[in-house]
Amino acid sequence: MSKNEQVKFWGHLTEFFCSNEGLSKNEVRKELEADGIDVDDYLANVHSMVRRSLQAEWRKRATLERSLREKKSDRLLEDVAVMNTEQLMLLISDARDGKYGPTGQELAIACRNESCEQMQPEDLKALAHDILQSSDGVEEEQE
């Protein structure tokens, strides 16, 4: 054999040893077990690691979303604080028509039963805040 063939031989041997081509999942497992590997133990470690890492990612998302919701809520409180009664009543009326989504609509309809005109300004503002918070982009979609 030529020196060149011998030099490349080791690379081919490595690929040969690394290959699991054509083996089913079960056959791969049996290959490892035949080699004395505790496959159950190995996979238990892998699954545990994957679960922990993915849970950490979802927790990061939940924390971020909570933070964004809190910031949005603060912003809405500021917006609602400067509305006069007429503006608040208009907002509630729009919500009844569905402008702020189904949740906002339900909130507004519940108010009608109480008769909004008799509500205190603070309560009207609280209702307006809840309607706006529940809308979550619905108004933007409709536009």
Add this chain to the structure above:
Amino acid sequence: MMDDSTLKLLQSIDWGDVATRLLVHVRGKMKARGLVALPGGETAEDIAQIAIQRILDGRRKWNPDKHPNILNHLEWVADSLLSSKGLLGLKRPDIEFTDDEGQVLSDYPQPDDPAANNYAVDFATALKELVSGDSELEEVYTALLLGFSKPQKVADETGLKVTRVYELRRKMESRVKRAVESISEKEQRGTTDEQERAGEVLGTSD
């Protein structure tokens, strides 16, 4: 933070399948060097798990658009880890066969590296001696020499069943281990001979 689509993909992966195939890959790399553990004591299982962790924690980002097959990407990460642990081309941990990201550039000795090339020749020769007398192993050896490396291709070339080829692969592993050991012993004897000759020259030998 990982993007949503990647996170959902990672959740949908059959880790039982991917992790075992990755382990076969890492073990194969080590077996081709006659090793069951790395010089630092890490096993193939350790390396495979570290590779998976690297992808999960983002240290080796997985881009599903660029590399849709996560197993291929994991194998690349594992190879990079092995190279960082000194398991490079052939017995030459001082040679950098990696790029800036630690990716192994080649499993082959570099053309301008005479020491690695000589080792490759010694290895092929030693292994040939160790498989002689076993006709099936000789056939597999020849197929590898001709450039066939996938078990199915080796099976096609030799006429053996692929299940038999996988069995012979296990037999070949023990021969490889012995080939590596025999080269190592020869090198040590060569070093001892050199030291003795040096001692004679300096007048320090007994």
